[in-house]
Amino acid sequence: MTIRSVCRGCHGGCGVLVEVKEGKVTEIKGDPSCPINRGRLCTKGRNYHTITHHPDRLLYPLRRTKGGWKRISWEEAFSEISERLLQIKEKNGAEAVVLGYGTGRDNEAFIYRFANLFGTPNVLTAGHMCYGPRIATGIAICGNLPVVDYEGRPRCVIVWGCNPVVSNPDEYKGFYLLDALKEGTKLIVVDPRRTPLAKRADLWLPVRPGTDGALAWGMINVIIDRGWYDEEFVRDHVHGWEDFCRRAKEYPLRWATERTGLEESEILKAAELFSQTLPSAIHWGVALEQGKNCTNTIRLLIALMAITGNLDRPGGNVFYSPPPVISASQLGLHKRLPEEQRKKRLGGDRFRLADTIGVINPKAVWDAILTGKPYPVKALFLMSTNPLITRANALQVKAALEQVDFLVVADFFMTPTAREADILLPSATWLEVDYVADLWKRHGWVLARRKAVQVGECLSDYEILMELGRRCTSPEDWWPTMRDALNYILSPSGLTWEEFSERGYLQGPRVFRKYRTRGFSTPTRKVELYSTVFERLGYDPLPGYYDPPETPWSAAELARRFPYILITGARIPSFFHSENRQKGPLRERHPDPLLEINPETAAEKGIKEGDWVRIRSPRGSCLQRARVTDRVPPGVIAAEHGWWFPEEEDGGWKRSNIDLLTDNSYETCDPAMGATNLRVLLCDVEKVDGR
Ligand SMILES: Nc1nc2c(c(=O)[nH]1)N[C@H]1C(S)=C(S)[C@@H](COP(=O)(O)OP(=O)(O)OC[C@H]3O[C@@H](n4cnc5c(=O)[nH]c(N)nc54)[C@H](O)[C@@H]3O)O[C@H]1N2
Ligand SMILES: Nc1nc2c(c(=O)[nH]1)N[C@H]1C(S)=C(S)[C@@H](COP(=O)(O)OP(=O)(O)OC[C@H]3O[C@@H](n4cnc5c(=O)[nH]c(N)nc54)[C@H](O)[C@@H]3O)O[C@H]1N2
Ligand code: SF4
Numbered sequence: 001m002t003i004r005s006v007c008r009g010c011h012g013g014c015g016v017l018v019e020v021k022e023g024k025v026t027e028i029k030g031d032p033s034c035p036i037n038r039g040r041l042c043t044k045g046r047n048y049h050t051i052t053h054h055p056d057r058l059l060y061p062l063r064r065t066k067g068g069w070k071r072i073s074w075e076e077a078f079s080e081i082s083e084r085l086l087q088i089k090e091k092n093g094a095e096a097v098v099l100g101y102g103t104g105r106d107n108e109a110f111i112y113r114f115a116n117l118f119g120t121p122n123v124l125t126a127g128h129m130c131y132g133p134r135i136a137t138g139i140a141i142c143g144n145l146p147v148v149d150y151e152g153r154p155r156c157v158i159v160w161g162c163n164p165v166v167s168n169p170d171e172y173k174g175f176y177l178l179d180a181l182k183e184g185t186k187l188i189v190v191d192p193r194r195t196p197l198a199k200r201a202d203l204w205l206p207v208r209p210g211t212d213g214a215l216a217w218g219m220i221n222v223i224i225d226r227g228w229y230d231e232e233f234v235r236d237h238v239h240g241w242e243d244f245c246r247r248a249k250e251y252p253l254r255w256a257t258e259r260t261g262l263e264e265s266e267i268l269k270a271a272e273l274f275s276q277t278l279p280s281a282i283h284w285g286v287a288l289e290q291g292k293n294c295t296n297t298i299r300l301l302i303a304l305m306a307i308t309g310n311l312d313r314p315g316g317n318v319f320y321s322p323p324p325v326i327s328a329s330q331l332g333l334h335k336r337l338p339e340e341q342r343k344k345r346l347g348g349d350r351f352r353l354a355d356t357i358g359v360i361n362p363k364a365v366w367d368a369i370l371t372g373k374p375y376p377v378k379a380l381f382l383m384s385t386n387p388l389i390t391r392a393n394a395l396q397v398k399a400a401l402e403q404v405d406f407l408v409v410a411d412f413f414m415t416p417t418a419r420e421a422d423i424l425l426p427s428a429t430w431l432e433v434d435y436v437a438d439l440w441k442r443h444g445w446v447l448a449r450r451k452a453v454q455v456g457e458c459l460s461d462y463e464i465l466m467e468l469g470r471r472c473t474s475p476e477d478w479w480p481t482m483r484d485a486l487n488y489i490l491s492p493s494g495l496t497w498e499e500f501s502e503r504g505y506l507q508g509p510r511v512f513r514k515y516r517t518r519g520f521s522t523p524t525r526k527v528e529l530y531s532t533v534f535e536r537l538g539y540d541p542l543p544g545y546y547d548p549p550e551t552p553w554s555a556a557e558l559a560r561r562f563p564y565i566l567i568t569g570a571r572i573p574s575f576f577h578s579e580n581r582q583k584g585p586l587r588e589r590h591p592d593p594l595l596e597i598n599p600e601t602a603a604e605k606g607i608k609e610g611d612w613v614r615i616r617s618p619r620g621s622c623l624q625r626a627r628v629t630d631r632v633p634p635g636v637i638a639a640e641h642g643w644w645f646p647e648e649e650d651g652g653w654k655r656s657n658i659d660l661l662t663d664n665s666y667e668t669c670d671p672a673m674g675a676t677n678l679r680v681l682l683c684d685v686e687k688v689d690g691r
């Protein structure tokens with residue numbers, strides 16, 4: 001039997017044809033009729049059945065007992081969880097229950113719906129340092145998230161802190177860019193590493209890590225000075241142009257070259273290519289978010305899109321209209337959270353931009369668990385996240401997971417985070433669920449994901465949350481069956497789930513330059529280069545620049561002991577964060593954690609290809625294997641994130657976990673979003689014998 005569905009081995013979206021024999025998936029092929037991928041698949045998608053049918057899958061609910069894990073029924077799991085959550089709400093308030101999830105996995109809307117109806121403002125995500133800053137800043141400055149319109153064929157693209165051919169992130173698949181290049185689109189890549197994409201670029205700008213904001217200021221100065229901006233757009237649609245130009249003078253071209261380590265001629269060329277090869281677009285990535293300059297840099301990049309007239313212009317950075325379905329935000333019922341509860345959001349008074357989109361900084365949760373301040377957090381309900389391996393300062397995460405009174409984890413596997421749980425719920429993978437896929441994205445599509453198989457007693461996250469929602473919140477806000485939920489989501493389109501899944505997808509209308517009739521969705525109806533939203537929240541209304549806090553030039557004393565720059569987390573084709581480390585074809589492709597080190601630096605430290613190396617930062621250390629390569633410049637170490645070892649007794653959470661070295665102190669975070677600095681840290685390395 002062949003079932004047409006949609007992959008979610010990453011942020012998802014690729015159409016697939018799933019071969020099922022005797023209740024098992026035997027093969028996954030690309031669906032040539034799917035408009036998102038036109039038959040193409042990456043290695044994770046092609047191999048996903050080896051994850052779904054992996055012998056280590058959790059197959060039924062488990063309870064921790066003194067004698068170890070004990071199998072329980074779903075009824076026992078649901079009644080114990082709902083009793084405990086309701087007791088805690090009664091005694092400590094709903095805010096003492098924190099829900100958590102990781103990066104976009106299509107279950108967010110149901111998680112928020114549960115949280116808002118239960119009455120807790122606390123949902124722990126990766127949104128402070130991933131995607132959330134682009135959303136919140138995009139909404140504040142230009143009313144929405146600008147997305148590259150590859151369909152409209154940009155003539156020039158800047159790929160900035162992103163490697164989409166590996167990461168296929170959010171709204172994009174990497175081959176959109178590769179197809180554009182084949183048709184002659186000019187490419188600028190901003191990345192300290194010489195990635196394969198950087199090698200293909202017309203211009204590669206190897207900035208010093210963390211200095212992207214300085215490059216943006218340099219380009220802005222050139223564009224203003226040479227009059228390369230779109231005068232009409234600036235006159236009619238920009239708020240605060242004079243103030244912005246005055247601020248730009250504080251960060252002139254020469255200053256930008258000193259900060260970034262680039263030549264004046266390189267910045268000039270980038271400014272010229274981008275502003276003179278229209279339409280042009282910026283394809284930005286998470287590297288820009290994971291540091292103190294997060295919102296500064298995003299504001300500057302939106303300014304570049306705006307002043308060159310590329311916002312909402314075909315082939316530029318556009319705002320796609322959503323398809324006619326209930327949106328993720330409507331489904332999440334954010335308006336139902338009572339105002340007095342909203343005000344209690346952890347860290348909300350400090351990271352006030354994050355608070356506008358309901359995002360919290362994880363440290364606020366760990367602190368509340370460990371210190372009881374500003375109020376105690378008693379329960380954590382974690383679904384699709386492995387924070388012990390993917391959040392900064394892993395030792396603090398571990399302490400908090402150990403200390404919290406009641407921990408529920410819903411996952412596919414016994415991860416290091418799951419090991420800490422009181423109750424463990426077996427969740428279904430994307431091959432085991434029906435859903436309206438990609439609902440959270442801003443590319444204007446939704447797609448039909450269809451259940452192909454049932455594994456053990458696994459339930460979808462939607463079914464788990466619906467049942468707990470009925471027991472812990474207002475039952476009338478949940479649907480009798482999953483099919484009813486799907487029909488509700490589709491209701492504005494007039495399609496039933498059967499009709500939609502037959503059809504495969506829905507697209508919103510493609511309408512451009514909407515600002516000409518309605519303005520931008522900001523308080524002034526203009527692109528706010530001077531931001532009234534930042535001003536109201538008590539931040540600088542104009543973008544500025546911070547030196548990254550931990551570099552050889554900004555922390556010279558520390559750099560004597562930790563002389564190298566550590567960047568972490570460049571994406572790996574066969575893994576998705578901490579996923580797919582189980583034995584099988586994906587792990588075989590990449591069995592060990594690797595750190596990239598320049599031959600010159602390696603020679604300095606006596607390190608050879610394949611050696612195990614101890615990486616140390618002021619906070620901790622871990623082991624990865626050396627890949628000696630001039631892809632990274634001398635003095636820069638690029639380490640992988642997400643490592644644990646399912647084959648080991650304790651999950652090997654400490655050996656190669658780079659988040660033992662990262663810092664989650666508030667001082668090093670972006671002041672508006674609380675974005676954690678994961679990309680520019682100081683470290684030292686030494687060869688060790690074996691691991
Ligand atoms: N040092 C460093 N750390 C980083 C990063 C970095 O660049 N450097 N990147 C960060 C970024 S951008 C992000 S978004 C975060 C990601 O952080 P997370 O999203 O927390 O990622 P994972 O650690 O992979 O955790 C996902 C867990 O959920 C399970 N899972 C997957 N899909 C589902 C599902 O549909 N339902 C359920 N119930 N479980 C599921 C998986 O088995 C896995 O154990 O990591 C961050 N961590
Ligand atoms: N296979 C796979 N795909 C994934 C994921 C995964 O874990 N595995 N994770 C998903 C998630 S949640 C996310 S957020 C996306 C992220 O995906 P992308 O946005 O593509 O980000 P990364 O691959 O982490 O990093 C992109 C590049 O940033 C560079 N970089 C590091 N520091 C700096 C800097 O200071 N400035 C600049 N300009 N560049 C820098 C790195 O060298 C790297 O080449 O990927 C998603 N897709
Ligand atoms: S890019 Fe993502 S959605 Fe597409 S096949 Fe790979 S894992 Fe699946």
Ligand SMILES: [Mo]
Pocket residue numbers: 103126130131286
């Ligand atoms: Mo992310």
